[in-house]
Amino acid sequence: MSTQKVVDPAFQGAGQKVGIEIWRIEDFKPVALPKSDYGKFYSGDSYIVLQTTSPKGGAYLYDLHFWIGKDSSQDEAGTAAIKTVELDSVLGGRAVQYRELQGYESDKFLSYFKPCIIPMEGGFASGFKTPEEETFETRLYICKGKRAIRIKQVPFARSSLNHDDVFILDTENKIYQFNGANSNIQERAKSLEVIQHLKEKYHGGVCDVAIVDDGKLQAESDSGEFWVLFGGFAPIGKKTVSDDDVVLETTAPKLYSINDGELKFEDIPLTKAVLGNTRCFLLDCGAEMFVWVGRVTQLEDRKAVTKAVENSSLTRKGQRQQE
Template identity: 60%
Template sequence: MSISMKDVDPSFRGVGQKDGLEVWRIENFKPVPVPTSSYGKFYMGDSYIILKTTALKNGSFRHDLHYWLGKDTSQDEAGTAAILTVELDAALGGRAVQYREVQGSETEKLLSYFRPCIMPQPGGVASGFNHVEINQQDHVTRLYVCQGKHVVHVKEVPFARSSLNHEDIFILDTKNKIFQFNGSNSCIQERAKALEVVQYIKDTFHEGKCEVAAVEDGKLMADAEAGEFWGLFGGFAPLPRKTSSEDNEDNGDDKETVTKLLCFNQGTLEHINYELLEHELLETNKCYLMDCGAEMYVWTGRGTSLQQRKGASEAAEKLLIDENRKRSNVVKVIEGFETIVFKSKFNKWPPTPDLKLSSEDGRGKVAALLRSQGLDVKGLMKADPVKEEPQPYIDCTGHLQVWRVNGNDKTLLSPSDQSKLYTGDCYIFQYTYTGDDKEECLVGTWFGKKSIEEERTSAISLASKMVQAAKFQAVQARLYEGKEPIQFFVIFQSLQVFKGGLSSGYKNFIATNGIEDDTYVEAGLALFRIQGLGSENMQAIQVDAESSSLNSSYCYILHDGNTVFTWIGNLTTSLDNDLVERQLDVIKPDLPSRSQKEGKETDQFWELLGGKSKYSNQKIGKENESDPHLFSCILSKGQRNTPLYSG
């Protein structure tokens, strides 16, 4: 797609050149930059555009675009935000994933940008509302419900006892005191996140001058603070259990629907009839809407014009408004840069892109246009990487089972343990997913670096028997620790690799040879390096608990019993920081952690690592997996078995 600078709003020129956030509010149908100090402050009558730029380890940038619509924003303003987001994507080179965000139904990705939460305030600009400064408002008692472990969805609910339940956490904000009511079925992670919201409310709406109280579900009037809390509701009364009908009402937009494919052609939407949703239905010179009910995708071919893309975005916005689907989200993707979830909607998706990017399509063209305006394009040219992040061409919505090899046998792991591997053990995994016209099956072995030869041989034999049991219809893979392809990580999504081993063969080997058993102990001292590309591809690797194991390009988790630290290297990105929080929920889910920024560590942190010493501070780029693979074909009774070897 070739664009002209006259098609791009001046506010978007030169953006997306560094890691971080950039926010615009729509005022009189124009994007106006929001000051950094006001990031996270949203008004119900306004629409906003949010650009998240992530600096990747290979020196390139990844862009995620969101446009947020307040519940009182006008239809015209919402349409303007959708169109301007398309313009901004064009200015960035046309590769960004775009998300439509609606107040109260924001994606987890957007909420992660604004810690601890988003709490929109009454008011607006283009909608005809007036912004009201917080310190000018008369305080109104409000009740909020908080939901979420990683990020918090905060929603105001009616100030009534009937709003409370045992499953969620509620915050009652009165003039002089803030109460946090912890439902009996809520978990410790949710309570910790809600406490951050309480502190935010105290600092933002009370200037830090009010009391805070915690009320546990089940405590009666005998407790002073519980008595005060229930007194505001007219006295204590038992809470009813949340019914299944209420759950269904909460998820009203999540009804099972038939996926519809519509083509945007010359300003109108045309329904595409199909038996199977195939990749071949999408033409590169057209835009399509894929309506999945609770969510909608807009797919734009590389051969489409900027006006076509704007028109498709307007059509999607109008369709949702006409059908009164206020909570539906829209995700916009460009040909060649589709998300994994989008690809999984199709019956078949080609394993490699069919297109080649020309200079017209790439960022170089946009950079040349910006340079002609006298702007610094060094950062934008940097964003034209020689190598892209590897893309996992595999359906990641299948079913995974994992076994640990014990001598000549295998032991099935529970779902909670199947992502926890030990470097002294061997594992067999079976992954089934929907293929072209039948269920596909992948049977693989994973060998830890310190696993013993006898159990490796046993793993190969056991895996081969599984393939034989599947009548040789399964593909067999043999993988080694440290040389796994990206598809392996996407299948497991969140992976932890511990020191030592639990198998009988490993235990016998170290006992016979007098080797010290360094197997991970949850209550002991351990250091983990955190790495990955996102929440669907992240790993925690246990390393030696000494300062020389640190590296400025990574984040780490250090624990000794109930003492937990996180260490943030100076060369890490906001994505790395998010992965640390997610891995903490697996490694130490019930304990608070203390964050250590590189260069500002406490003495206790260094003491746990045996003292401070030199460590690497050089930025490490991720080495892409190479395309060539070695296949071994085993012929048996006319059938063919094709193992895949890595390394």
């Protein structure tokens, strides 16, 4: 069967020029986003992101990511994974594929969006509001990362604060940066870049900015204003361990092959000679999973190995939540 018959029309012309292209999964179909929405991700959705480069004017190189929001349904996440495989087929099977989970994105993915991405609550299924319909909502963010900054919205409450991290409180008329006493200087500097981004994107470039240092007297005007927003000054608790702090254990690698859409464990030595142009493999190392896709493998086998990765990852996520 020709791949032209199974490839989604939304991917026609993809990868024909240098730059980024983004699709959101809507009703289980990829829909191209307007460039004005690039960098805007909703927690309830899944997206496909294609980065096309051409080093020194040579052949195109492709990095292909699918991003899964924390509230995205299993079906939508699965659709994003399968459609990513289809897009890779359009690109001649030459793309390097990445699976991106909200809050655990790769540095490469984050590098596309300067200074950061700020996932927002909601999604396509719950409906979007136009800028005219939206009312400003005060938001509290935690900032992590020394090279690529990761921003996560947390509940607007004193209990969200701690001494080890940097936080940004975005109010309608002022943006505050709260520096935990034990936070590092790199994250403080990166957070200032995020504040400038928020100021330009959501405040029209007109908004006051204040720095609040943990442990400083609340008599200072900015500090006093900050704590009033939380109902008055009070000691903040110690940092609690969250999913963001969990480090997955590396286990002995297990190799699985894909044949006719079926996953099969291979109890054989892990050597390069095992790999071939007609084979698909999944290497499970516990903390990481790697997929080998031969150049002349069947499209259905490529979809099957991607679905196997998605199902395995969802199972592990459920196990961690139950622990």
